[in-house]
Amino acid sequence: MQRNSDPLKLRQLARNGASHGNAADISSLTPRDVQQLVYEFGVYQAELLAQNEELRELRQDLEHSRDAYATLYDQAPVGYATLNPQGRIQTCNLTLGVLLHTPRSILEGRFLADFIIPQHRDVFQQHLAATMESETVYRCEISLRLNPDHPDHAGKGGHVRHARMESRCLRQTEEAERACYVAIIDVTERVEAETELRKSEQRFKIIADHTIGWESWLDPDGALLWVNPAVEPLTGYTVAECMAMADYPWPLIHAEDRQSLQQTLRQALTLKKSFKDIRFRATHKQGHVLWISLFCEPVHGSAGDFLGLRIGARDVTEREEAERLQKDIEHIIHHDLRSPMISVHSGIQLLRGASNLTSEQQYILEQISRTNRRGLSVLDNSMTLRRIEAGTYTLRPTAVQLHEVAEEAIEELSDLAEKRSAHVALTGLASLQARGDPLLCQTLLVNLLRNALEALPAAGQQVHISLSQEEGLAVLRVSNPGAVPECIRSRFFGKYVTSGKYGGTGLGAYSAQLMATAQGGTLELDASSPGRTTLILKLPLYNEQGVTPSSTGGLPVRF
Template sequence: MSNNQAIDDTFHQSLFRAIFEKAPIGVFTSRPDGKNFDANPALAAMLGYESPQATRANLSEIATQIFHNPNLPIEDVEVIQKAPDLVMLSYEYARPDGSSFTAFLHICTVHEPYTGTPYILGLVEDITDAHDLQKKLRESEQRYRSVFENAPVGIYQSTVDGHYLNVNPEFARMHGYATPQELIDDVRDSSRQLYADPNRRLQLLKILQEKNAATNFEALSRRKDGSTFWTMRNVRLMCDAEGKPIHIKGFVTDISERKQLEAMREDVERIIRHDLKSPVIAMLAGLKMLSWRDSFQEDQDLVHELQETAQRMLAMLDLSSVLYKIEQGIYDYETRPVDVVSLLGDIADSLLTFHASKRIAMHVQPREITECHIMGEPLLMRTALENLLKNALEATPDLDEVTVRITVDTICTIAIHNAQPVPEAVRDRFFEKYATAGKTSGTGLGTYSAKMCTEAMGGCTEMTTSDDEGTTVVVQFPLA
């Protein structure tokens, strides 16, 4: 060997050692059987050792000491020997403390130039974070798929024009299909095949175009065999970064049973209204006859009060049909100025007859105001305010007080306050139909009808409640 050759060899050995020591990734050399193992500082740190020296001192057989599955490296050595070029493998490595990490192993076979002795040169790249992320993504996908497949509600994904891209088994079942794929293959026009009224889907699309989402959207749906059932949908329009629609995602619940119960309840209410009107009318006729008799002249005030009460009962029975028309959006009425100060005073006097142990304190701001006229329908106005004031009185303990504040500005604001909080069970549903708690005879219709009547006249209602401040219901109406 010439001196120049020796110098070159020394230089290359020094260069390799410098790269070996300073490389930011793990580097090692070993014999094919795992002996004569040498690791750089980066690999020593990956394996959980303080230094390469500690690694060499503690690792005598790398195949059995650092691999979770010792058989894999032995099998791969045969692959490397047959294909000596660089090979990339993935392993899970074990540390002395019991922890582990996943890494790519870039490996090849090299031979000692003078003796021809084979050595393995390996580069180790820690990919634990990426591996964990992929694992979490797979687990998340599996959880989503499990929810999708087993959800008790229908879930679907469709194009805007109504072609289904993906549906879960429950969505297929409720529409009369044996499998999701059968529905996807069969339905070409969902507005006509799965809606009893095709225009209903057009209405849904209009809402999605305006708000990107539709909540509690009810529709009469159609099954494969042509039968119908009621559904409620919560749907979102998915768009790209530029705001262009991509597809629709939705959740569908079968509400047929609820609709049947509501229909039964409405039938019962209509029957009750019909059956009660006859005795009330008879009562009015009897009171009118009593008012004509001289022997009852001293009781005319009482007879007159009973007549007014019976008239209100008759009006309330008629109101039930009015509320139904308001719900359907078909109620038409003529407004006229109504003095809410006088009306509230009349309502308070009437209610205190049945709640003599309680008080109602009424305040008007500004104080000089004695009248406040708003445009409304007298029956609807009385119903709304009477129900809200009655509700507050019923919640108030004996000897306690309900406060009514009427504020006249650009609008008329009526605030009814009592010291008791609304029960937790109905706070979020205070104005909903049939929402009631704590009343053995409560129907859950009082606050609902108050809200319906108020909004029908262009007003608005809101409620605030807390354990410390009690409950305040605010009603606002435009001035006449």
């Protein structure tokens, strides 16, 4: 009786037979062994079918991954290529073909240098040689000459794009030829933006460096970031010397003016505030003193962040000296004129006491007296305005009958109104009393009325003066036909601002606003009505209780 065979041997016999396609020798097997062998064949066949299914699925996954990677490679936003040591393109992706405007089928086999502008070919050859010597990643920037035969470039001799090249040399085996793997990234937009930015910076630098004035830029902490070359002809210090100063600009500032200027600049940095026409003295490197007018403006970035102060300085030495001379002359004239006019006034009073004057002589004497009073008023007002500008004027308020002041102004300018064939209408509250200075109010209203009459577009027109009480204030309006030119409305009350008026000084509205402010009031321009101009004066109402002298502190026109 034959013994049963080992099950492991039967399983191996079944696998060998199935693998090599040979019939198994079963002559020595028992029927039971044969039955077991058939079973093992079935098990192995099932295992093979399962393995085959796994392999089929794996192959599908690999093919899908290959296709996905091929798509990523071809459609990548970067051009890829494999170069041999001579720089010939062995393989490349579709993106490189799009970048060079040349089909991939034509690119493969061509030298990449053929698509690089001549000026950059040496750079590329050095880059390729260095890459081939090691496995380090090398980078360079080149300009590519695109296919000149492409329809988009017809007649243009080829189109240029800027690219960054990143390369690495890899060798799979010792026997394999070295290959250079290259990524070519289009950086045209960046290069063009940088080029335009450099041009813009150069333009602005030329403008800044060649401005007449001395310009500086301080950071938010007050440290110097930039100063233009105009500092040298003005102060004697070079740009390099200024940049090396740890305490710029104080070595350039007169010792007596440093503290006040430091306070101003500190306030400008802290509050991010603008200042204009700040007068101070600077000390030249050679030792002489000059007067400077300075302005400062806060500088903000595109995101609104505070970047510091822009400071501009102008030499106003000649203007300062001229203004001082003018003030001295004005003071001398005022003193020399006022004394004889006071004598004239005294003489008029003596003549009025005579009993033998005819009516005609009395009329002439009254005219002389009125002219003399007007001259004294002009002199006194000029001195008052100087005190207001200097901040030394003290208001001693009394009751001002605005209706009477208006009537006097109308009477004073009656000759001008007659010359213009104009009519002045006065309406409103006849009993309106303001708290202020009668002389200032008289001069203020004369200035406004004179401006209104002189601004009438045609003869025979009317200027309207109205008086009212509004919101606890005494309000006087002067309205006339004719609009203020658009170009000066925003600076209507500025000193020396005038437009289209022959012989105009630009001081009428300026001095009127000074006088209004000195009395605790306001003067505003209303140009909302087409073809008309209205000046609105608002003063405190007179109150008999608690009327005491008060210092306005003036309205200084410079710091």
